[in-house]
Amino acid sequence: MRWLRVLGAILRAGLTIERTRLEPLVALRAAAGVAIVVGLFLWLVSPAYAASSALGAFSAGTATFQRSWRPRKVLALGAGAGLAISTFCGYVAAGHPVSFLLVLATWTFLAGMAWSAGPTAGIVSCATVAAMLVTVTLPTSVTEALEHAGVIAFGGLVQAALIWAFPIRRWGAHRDALADAFAALADFARRLRHDPEAPFDAEPMTTARDAATLTPSQARRRPAVLHGSRGLAERIRPVLATLADPEVGAPAEGPGRDRARDLLATAAGILDAAARAIRRGEPVNVPEHSVEALRRDTRGPDPAAGDGEARDSGYAEYASYAGYDGDFDPGALDGSALRAARRLADLLEQAVEIADSGDALAPTRAGGSQGDGGPLRRPTMLRLVPVLHRAFRRELRRDSTVLRHALRLAAVACAGYGIGTVVSPDHGYWVPITAVMVMRPDFHQTYARAVARLAGTAVGVGLATATVQLAHPGSWVTGALAVVAAGLTYLLMRTGYAASQCFTAAYVVFLLGLGGETWQETAGDRVLLTLLGGAMAMTAYALFPAWETPRILDRLADRLAGTGRYAAAVVRGYAEPATESRSEVHDALLAGRAADAAWNEAFLRAKQEPVLHPGLTREEAEEADDALTSLGRAAMLLETHLPGPDARPSPGASRFAEALEADTEQAVRDVRRRRALDWDRVEQALDEWSDNDDPVVRGAAELQTRALGELTAAVSRSPLEQDVEPTRQVRRVQREVEAEESGTTPSPALADRTPPPPEPDTPEAPADGGRTAGPTDDRAADPTPDRPADAGAGGAGGGGAGGTGRSMPGAGAADDTGDGPGTADAADGTGRSRAGGGAADRSGRNPAATGERTPAPNRPADAGGDRPGTADGTGRRGADGARGARDGDGGRDASRSRPAGEGRPD
Numbered sequence: 058m059r060w061l062r063v064l065g066a067i068l069r070a071g072l073t074i075e076r077t078r079l080e081p082l083v084a085l086r087a088a089a090g091v092a093i094v095v096g097l098f099l100w101l102v103s104p105a106y107a108a109s110s111a112l113g114a115f116s117a118g119t120a121t122f123q124r125s126w127r128p129r130k131v132l133a134l135g136a137g138a139g140l141a142i143s144t145f146c147g148y149v150a151a152g153h154p155v156s157f158l159l160v161l162a163t164w165t166f167l168a169g170m171a172w173s174a175g176p177t178a179g180i181v182s183c184a185t186v187a188a189m190l191v192t193v194t195l196p197t198s199v200t201e202a203l204e205h206a207g208v209i210a211f212g213g214l215v216q217a218a219l220i221w222a223f224p225i226r227r228w229g230a231h232r233d234a235l236a237d238a239f240a241a242l243a244d245f246a247r248r249l250r251h252d253p254e255a256p257f258d259a260e261p262m263t264t265a266r267d268a269a270t271l272t273p274s275q276a277r278r279r280p281a282v283l284h285g286s287r288g289l290a291e292r293i294r295p296v297l298a299t300l301a302d303p304e305v306g307a308p309a310e311g312p313g314r315d316r317a318r319d320l321l322a323t324a325a326g327i328l329d330a331a332a333r334a335i336r337r338g339e340p341v342n343v344p345e346h347s348v349e350a351l352r353r354d355t356r357g358p359d360p361a362a363g364d365g366e367a368r369d370s371g372y373a374e375y376a377s378y379a380g381y382d383g384d385f386d387p388g389a390l391d392g393s394a395l396r397a398a399r400r401l402a403d404l405l406e407q408a409v410e411i412a413d414s415g416d417a418l419a420p421t422r423a424g425g426s427q428g429d430g431g432p433l434r435r436p437t438m439l440r441l442v443p444v445l446h447r448a449f450r451r452e453l454r455r456d457s458t459v460l461r462h463a464l465r466l467a468a469v470a471c472a473g474y475g476i477g478t479v480v481s482p483d484h485g486y487w488v489p490i491t492a493v494m495v496m497r498p499d500f501h502q503t504y505a506r507a508v509a510r511l512a513g514t515a516v517g518v519g520l521a522t523a524t525v526q527l528a529h530p531g532s533w534v535t536g537a538l539a540v541v542a543a544g545l546t547y548l549l550m551r552t553g554y555a556a557s558q559c560f561t562a563a564y565v566v567f568l569l570g571l572g573g574e575t576w577q578e579t580a581g582d583r584v585l586l587t588l589l590g591g592a593m594a595m596t597a598y599a600l601f602p603a604w605e606t607p608r609i610l611d612r613l614a615d616r617l618a619g620t621g622r623y624a625a626a627v628v629r630g631y632a633e634p635a636t637e638s639r640s641e642v643h644d645a646l647l648a649g650r651a652a653d654a655a656w657n658e659a660f661l662r663a664k665q666e667p668v669l670h671p672g673l674t675r676e677e678a679e680e681a682d683d684a685l686t687s688l689g690r691a692a693m694l695l696e697t698h699l700p701g702p703d704a705r706p707s708p709g710a711s712r713f714a715e716a717l718e719a720d721t722e723q724a725v726r727d728v729r730r731r732r733a734l735d736w737d738r739v740e741q742a743l744d745e746w747s748d749n750d751d752p753v754v755r756g757a758a759e760l761q762t763r764a765l766g767e768l769t770a771a772v773s774r775s776p777l778e779q780d781v782e783p784t785r786q787v788r789r790v791q792r793e794v795e796a797e798e799s800g801t802t803p804s805p806a807l808a809d810r811t812p813p814p815p816e817p818d819t820p821e822a823p824a825d826g827g828r829t830a831g832p833t834d835d836r837a838a839d840p841t842p843d844r845p846a847d848a849g850a851g852g853a854g855g856g857g858a859g860g861t862g863r864s865m866p867g868a869g870a871a872d873d874t875g876d877g878p879g880t881a882d883a884a885d886g887t888g889r890s891r892a893g894g895g896a897a898d899r900s901g902r903n904p905a906a907t908g909e910r911t912p913a914p915n916r917p918a919d920a921g922g923d924r925p926g927t928a929d930g931t932g933r934r935g936a937d938g939a940r941g942a943r944d945g946d947g948g949r950d951a952s953r954s955r956p957a958g959e960g961r962p963d
Contacts (some may be wrong), residue, residue: 059667059669060667063665063666063667064504064667066665067501067504067505067508067665068508070501070505071504071505071506071507071508071509071512071554071555072508072509072512072555073553073555074552074553074555074556075551075552075553076552077551077552078551079548079549079551079552080225080548080551081548082225083121083122083225083547084544084547084548084550085544086219086220086223086225087118087119087121087122087216087219087543087544087547088118088540088541088543088544088547089219090114090117090118090212090215090216090219091111091114091115091118091212091539091540091543091544092537092540093114093215093219094107094110094111094113094114094208094211094212094215095107095110095111095114095536095539095540095571096536097110098110098208099532099533099536104532104571106204106205106208107532107536107571108568108569108571109205109208109209110208110209110211110212111212111536111539111543111568111571112140112188112191112209112212112568113137113140113141113188113208113209113210113211113212113213114212114213114215114216115212115543115564116136116137116140116184116187116188116212116213117132117133117134117136117137117140117212117213117216117217118133118216118543118547119136119184119546119547119550120132120133120135120136120177120180120181120184121133121216121220122547122550122551123176123177123180123181124176124177125177126230126231126267126268126270126271126435127272127435128220128275129220130216130217130218130220130221131217131438132177132181133213133214133216133217133220134213134214134217135181135213135438136181136184136185136213137209137210137211137212137213137214137216137217138210138213139181139182139184139185140184140185140188140209140210140212140213141206141207141209141210141213142185142206143164143185143186143188143189144188144189144202144205144206144209145202145203145205145206146160146164146189147160147161147164147189147190148199148201148202148205148206149199149202158471158474158475161186161189161190161470161471161474161489162467162468162470162471163467164185164186164189165186165463165466165467165470165471165493166463166464166466166467167182167463168182168183168185168186168463168466168493169182169459169462169463169464169465169466169467170449170452170459170460170463171445172459172462172463172498173445173448173449173451173452173459174441174444174445174448178445179498183493183494184494186470186489186490186493187490187493187494188209190470190474190486190489190490190493191486191490228279228280228283230268231268231269231279231283232282232283232335232336232338233336234261234264234265234267234268235265235268235269235282235283235286235287235290235335236332236333236335236336237261237264237265237332238261238262238264238265238287238290239286239290239328239329239331239332239335239408240261240328240329240332241257241258241261241262242290242293242294242297242328243324243325243326243328243329243332244325245257245294245297245298246297246321246322246324246325246328247321247322247325249297249298249300249301249321250301250318250321250322253301253302253303253306253309254302254690255301256686256690257294257298259650259653259654260654260657262287262290262291262294262650263650263651263654265287265290266287266433266647268287269283269287269433270433270434270435271433271434271435272434272435272436272437273434273437274437275435276434281411282334282335282338282411282412284411285411286335286408286411286412289404289407289408289411290408292404293328293401293404293405293408294693295693295694295696295697296397296400296401296404296697297321297324297401298690298693298694298697299393299397299694299697299698300317300320300321300394300397300398300401301317301321302694304694304756304757304760305393305694305698305753305756305757306393306394306397306694307390307394308394313390313391313394316390317390317394317398320398320401324401324405326343327343327405327408327409328405328408330342330343330409330412331408331409331411331412334412334413335412340413341409341412341413343409393698393753396698397697400697456608458498458499458603458605459498461498461601461602461603462496462497462498462603464601465496465597465598465601466493466496468597468601469489469492469493469496469593469594469597470489470492470493471489472593473488473489473491473492473589473590473593474486474488474489476488476589476593477489477586477589477590480585480586480589481582481585481586483582484582484583484586485586487582487583487586487587487590488586488589488590488593489590490590491510491586491587491589491590491591491594492590492591492593492594492597494506494510495507495510495590495591495594496594496597496598498603499603499605499662499665500598500602500603500604500605500662500665500666500667501662501665501666503594503595503598504595504598505554506554507591507592507594507595508555508591509553509554509555509558510554510555510558510587510591511587511588511591512555512558513554513555513556513557513558513559513561513562514558514559514562514583514584514587515584515587516559516562517542517558517559517560517561517562517563517566518562518563518566518580518583518584520559520563521538521542521562521563521566521567521580522566522580524538524563525566525567525570530570532571535567535570535571536567536571538563538567539564539567539568539571542560542561542563542564542567543560543564545560546560546561546564562583565583566580566583604663604666604668605659605662605663605666606663606666606668606669606670607668607670608659609659609660609663609670609673609678610670610672610673610728610729610731611729612655612656612659612660613656613673613678613681613728613772614725614726614728614729615652615655615656615725616649616652616653616655616656616685617685617721617724617725617728617768618652618721618722618725619645619648619649619650619651619652619653620649620652620653620685620688620689620692621688621717621718621721621724621725622645622648622649622718622721623642623645623646623648623649623689623692624688624689624691624692624717624761625645625714625717625718625721626638626641626642626644626645626646626714627642627645627692627693627695627696627699628692628695628710628713628714628717628754628758628761629641629710629711629714630642630695630696630699630700631695631699631700631704631706631707631710631751631754632706632707632708632710632711632714633706633711634699634700634701634702634703634704634705634706635702638699639699642696642699646696649689653685653689656682660678660682663675663678672731673772677771677772680767680770680771681768681771681772683767683771684764684765684767684768684770684771685764685768687760687763687764687767688761688764688765688768690760691757691758691760691761691764692757692761694757694760695753695754695757698753707750707751707754708747708750709742709745709746709747709750709754709755709758710750710754710758712742712745712746713739713742713743713746713758715742716738716739716741716742717739717742717761719738720735720736720737720738720739720765723735724736728772732773733769733773734765734768734769734772734773735769736762736765736766736769739761739762739765740762743755743758743759743762746758
């Protein structure tokens with residue numbers, strides 16, 4: 058059944074037409090390149106040479122539409138050169154079937170390994186395989202092979218020349234990436250007004266960083282608006298989160314919270330204006346009322362900074378435009394909230410100044426780099442060879458997805474060429490071409506592209522065949538039709554593979570007609586052989602898969618390592634204030650963000666696969682993702698207030714950072730081995746942290762510890778508990794409900810599992826009559842050496858689970874709220890119990906046994922004394938932005954899904 062559901066989703070994805078912004082001028086320019094080479098060689102040489110030149114120009118134009126931050130003309134030249142080399146090698150070996158298969162297998166394997174350098178390299182390399190398979194049928198000698206290879210390279214040269222002569226939106230992709238980052242910040246600020254713990258999707262920031270990585274020639278010519286803006290956006294994000302957070306920023310209620318909401322709305326408007334200016338190259342248009350609000354909200358006394366009176370901080374230039382001189386509301390924002398507001402005003406002023414620079418070139422220093430730190434460097438095409446070599450070597454391992462893809466690609470290309478030659482000697486190459494073009498390293502894309510290519514090919518061949526049959530065009534008209542089909546392919550390139558493939562198939566029919574083949578010879582074979590090639594691609598992946606699901610725990614461990622390193626680096630910045638600590642925090646942030654992106658990609662692929670992980674359910678993976686997001690968010694709040702080199706070190710921060718590093722290292726190993734996580738050193742360091750230390754730092758450390766507890770609750774169940782306990786609890790609750798409705802006693806089967814309740818006045822009486830007591834487990838009386846049993850542990854009864862019905866072995870029982878007195882395993886609101894003496898609250902914490910402190914004064918306690926605004930006190934987020942509780946039968950409630958339109962959290 059799971060395969061059927063997955064295949065149904067694949068069918069829908071393959072036939073989906075995406076609504077996206079079209080680029081008609083870029084498509085027209087690329088189609089003009091195809092028209093120039095086709096018309097030139099039709100006029101000067103022959104239709105056969107025109108077909109070769111059209112293939113080169115078309116493929117080079119397609120390469121310029123791929124997502125790459127290199128100049129488009131460089132992509133066109135590189136694609137043309139690769140096409141020429143691959144076709145010549147195929148021509149030379151085409152006379153000997155065995156040698157050609159060896160050349161095809163080697164070239165296809167290298168094309169598959171090119172995915173290690175990124176999707177653009179992999180896609181362009183696959184196009185060179187297709188060119189090798191198509192054009193070997195054209196020449197008859199080595200001399201003609203050289204001529205055809207030169208003609209194909211000429212097509213790429215024409216496309217590059219057109220891009221140089223007629224530039225469209227210079228730096229447009231880089232501007233869009235940076236503008237998307239600022240627009241994401243604006244959306245983040247708006248959501249923070251209503252949800253102080255709103256998640257932030259870091260993908261726009263990662264994309265902006267990729268776009269800021271430039272070659273030396275690009276660095277010399279980039280506009281000033283692309284200089285320093287990305288780093289500015291990175292600094293704005295934690296300031297927004299700090300201002301909104303009730304723990305370290307504005308208070309949860311009152312005039313301070315209202316003032317923070319106003320400031321966030323103002324910041325969102327200014328960030329949107331900056332994004333529009335960056336995207337369009339226009340001056341920034343900031344509304345005057347926004348300036349007034351920003352000016353007002355950043356005035357106020359800051360006792361923590363030693364202010365005796367209000368200071369004017371930030372945005373003075375733009376405030377003068379409005380002539381604002383009104384009074385401020387003293388005490389509306391103070392302390393860390395006021396410092397965050399002033400910092401935000403300064404950063405917004407810088408953002409507006411940079412966005413106003415337009416297309417002016419960035420200042421260049423004598424050394425050749427621009428700006429304070431210089432741009433991130435991207436290797437040139439010539440220096441890319443050693444980079445590719447290192448990337449290839451990294452993927453030469455048994456568990457590599459790219460290596461398995463390369464082996465799969467080479468095997469299918471050779472097998473498809475042999476089968477296609479037998480089925481259709483004239484057009485058999487369509488089988489391997491289809492297989493090579495649809496195959497991708499992951500399951501979902503391979504199957505979806507196979508469906509899309511078959512549907513697009515059937516429609517495109519039908520349209521082209523009907524056109525040829527009705528019009529009977531000559532060579533020039535056929536060439537014109539091929540150019541029109543190529544232009545429509547370019548125009549619809551980003552709307553989905555099925556739509557673009559429809560006109561690609563028509564283009565191929567017209568191109569082959571230009572070479573002398575009639576539609577009767579091509580139409581039927583084209584559809585049949587495309588179907589065969591797609592079937593081979595899907596079969597190959599099913600027989601030799603590279604499932605992401607079995608590796609999901611390793612990806613989760615990598616993300617834990619990256620996020621834990623970032624959190625520890627931020628805390629260490631307070632323990633060892635120095636300039637070097639900021640660079641360590643930045644490096645840790647980038648490493649954590651890379652691990653986060655890898656996890657998000659892996660988790661998305663795993664959800665689209667028809668296999669299941671034996672030890673981690675999708676719900677548990679989502680809970681672990683939420684917990685790590687909370688850990689990273691707590692570290693981000695601390696990063697905003699990193700002290701300067703002259704600040705006083707924090708001894709508590711030093712001990713906490715060391716404990717966090719040590720426990721994270723052990724936890725990474727435990728996650729990979731599916732063991733229970735232990736954060737004893739972190740909890741001990743937090744308990745020993747002096748109350749006289751910086752409350753902001755200690756409060757963020759408490760948030761981190763809470764997030765680690767949530768992670769433990771998500772992944773620390775054994776496979777037996779995952780499989781057996783939920784079903785057992787569901788049946789138990791059903792029997793209880795039936796017994797209560799009928800007014801009878803529970804069935805004998807239930808009575809066998811449930812000991813009779815003691816008298817209500819005895820200390821051992823659980824509040825619910827003992828109905829949740831679990832099976833006996835001797836481990837409760839035999840604590841591990843490194844975790845002594847609490848004073849409340851005793852007896853041999855298994856720890857009962859309230860609320861949801863999952864329990865961990867232990868003594869005593871717990872009621873629906875987990876408040877059973879004298880229990881060793883108190884059930885929390887998520888249905889998992891934890892070792893501890895005394896009563897446990899709904900969040901699974903035992904303040905009496907662990908010495909946990911009460912909630913902060915400015916944060917109202919909920920049912921479990923944990924996070925405000927949550928449904929169960931555990932802080933897990935539901936569909937409405939709050940984190941929902943589980944239902945009483947051990948299952949997860951429907952609110953586990955993420956809000957629509959919301960990206961994955963950072």
